[in-house]
Amino acid sequence: MHDKVFISYAKEDFAFAEKLHDFLEENSFRPWLDKKALLPGQDWNFIIRKALREANYIILLLSSNSVQKRGYIQREFKLALEYYEEKLEEDIYLIPLKINDCEVPDRLSKFQWVEYDSKNCFNLVLTSLSIQRQKYVEFDNKQIAQKELFEYEEKEEVFEYFNKIRFDINNKYFQFIDESNPNLNELNQIIKGKKIEHTTFARKQFHEITGKLIKPYSLQIGWSFDVTFFPNLITKSIVSLSEDSYAYSGGAHGLSYIKAYNYILNPVFEITLDDLFEYDDHETILNFLSNYCYEELRKRYNEWTEPTEQELEEQTPNTLFWEDSLSPEWDKFSNFFISKNDLEIIFNTYSVSGFAFGIQIIPIPYKKILPLLKKSKNLKELIKKLK
Numbered sequence: 001m002h003d004k005v006f007i008s009y010a011k012e013d014f015a016f017a018e019k020l021h022d023f024l025e026e027n028s029f030r031p032w033l034d035k036k037a038l039l040p041g042q043d044w045n046f047i048i049r050k051a052l053r054e055a056n057y058i059i060l061l062l063s064s065n066s067v068q069k070r071g072y073i074q075r076e077f078k079l080a081l082e083y084y085e086e087k088l089e090e091d092i093y094l095i096p097l098k099i100n101d102c103e104v105p106d107r108l109s110k111f112q113w114v115e116y117d118s119k120n121c122f123n124l125v126l127t128s129l130s131i132q133r134q135k136y137v138e139f140d141n142k143q144i145a146q147k148e149l150f151e152y153e154e155k156e157e158v159f160e161y162f163n164k165i166r167f168d169i170n171n172k173y174f175q176f177i178d179e180s181n182p183n184l185n186e187l188n189q190i191i192k193g194k195k196i197e198h199t200t201f202a203r204k205q206f207h208e209i210t211g212k213l214i215k216p217y218s219l220q221i222g223w224s225f226d227v228t229f230f231p232n233l234i235t236k237s238i239v240s241l242s243e244d245s246y247a248y249s250g251g252a253h254g255l256s257y258i259k260a261y262n263y264i265l266n267p268v269f270e271i272t273l274d275d276l277f278e279y280d281d282h283e284t285i286l287n288f289l290s291n292y293c294y295e296e297l298r299k300r301y302n303e304w305t306e307p308t309e310q311e312l313e314e315q316t317p318n319t320l321f322w323e324d325s326l327s328p329e330w331d332k333f334s335n336f337f338i339s340k341n342d343l344e345i346i347f348n349t350y351s352v353s354g355f356a357f358g359i360q361i362i363p364i365p366y367k368k369i370l371p372l373l374k375k376s377k378n379l380k381e382l383i384k385k386l387k
Helices: 013-024 044-054 072-084 121-147 182-205 279-305 309-314 366-372 377-385
Strands: 006-008 030-032 056-064 096-097 152-163 165-176 223-234 238-248 256-263 336-338 340-346 360-365
Touching: 006 013, 006 044, 013 030, 013 056, 013 072, 013 121, 013 377, 030 223, 030 238, 044 072, 044 366, 056 072, 072 096, 096 121, 152 182, 165 256, 182 223, 182 238, 182 256, 238 336, 256 336, 256 340, 279 340, 340 366, 360 366, 366 377
Parallel strands: 006 030, 006 056, 056 096, 165 223
Antiparallel strands: 152 165, 223 238, 238 256, 336 340, 340 360
């Protein structure tokens, strides 16, 4: 979480960019480098802009090549500065790194830059990234704590295996501290159970039926199976949990996945999306979800692809996204968070489009849903429990 680093560089400086990429990857960040991430046949312009937009941090490699070069590198610099405007002034977001003797562009002069020194500069960059990541984590915890009534502690466990390459399982999860509360004890057991399910599933991926480790086909980089359980929302009556997983088992890239769990307390039971609506409203709400999510996903898709007017007119749910992936059926929208003001529908990678479209989360305000309902008792009761 909060670990995506975009590396912007001129193609002549790829060797240095690759060294930085590998260093960050070894230190628990997820750097993005076009030559390592792009696949044959992908729309490179779309993918690069998407990765730049989704990055938590951007490292700009400044050199005599990049600062004097016209073209896409300057466009990346411009976009990075635009995205910086959305951040707080004290945030560490853009990190200029001078890799040889060159003039720092005026538009980047406000940012403290670091000069390449084989002994220290990478560690300085890592320190900055780590400081900002901790700020993000603390902010997340404060947001939760504003309505939080139950203290919890974070835990971590790591399983390591080796057979020519490493096979790692990394679990991060939390446990409520108040053991005298039976509701919290049940939630603790649920979280532990899901954590164990992840561990046993991951082990199966690199073990033979005999229990021996598989033999990799080549000396590729190690496999990794990571999961993080954290609270999306906690009130005295409702807990919404997030299971964020990432798996890499060879190939061009790993795969991230988000699964949401929503529970009513006292007694504890899981809420599904259709629980929030009376049967008489099912058809109405499903059609609304289908149309609303399509339009929101369409906006995001078009932001990156910049279609022509004719292409916009020809777009439909089944031409822009996988066929029937947004049809009005409960299973298409069943992965969701309950938050204070919205239902947040999660579309994981490959659920509506290809890998490049990534994970999308569509917030739908309760105030947009309530007027559509003939019977709003269930949803109003949920909203009441959120206060």
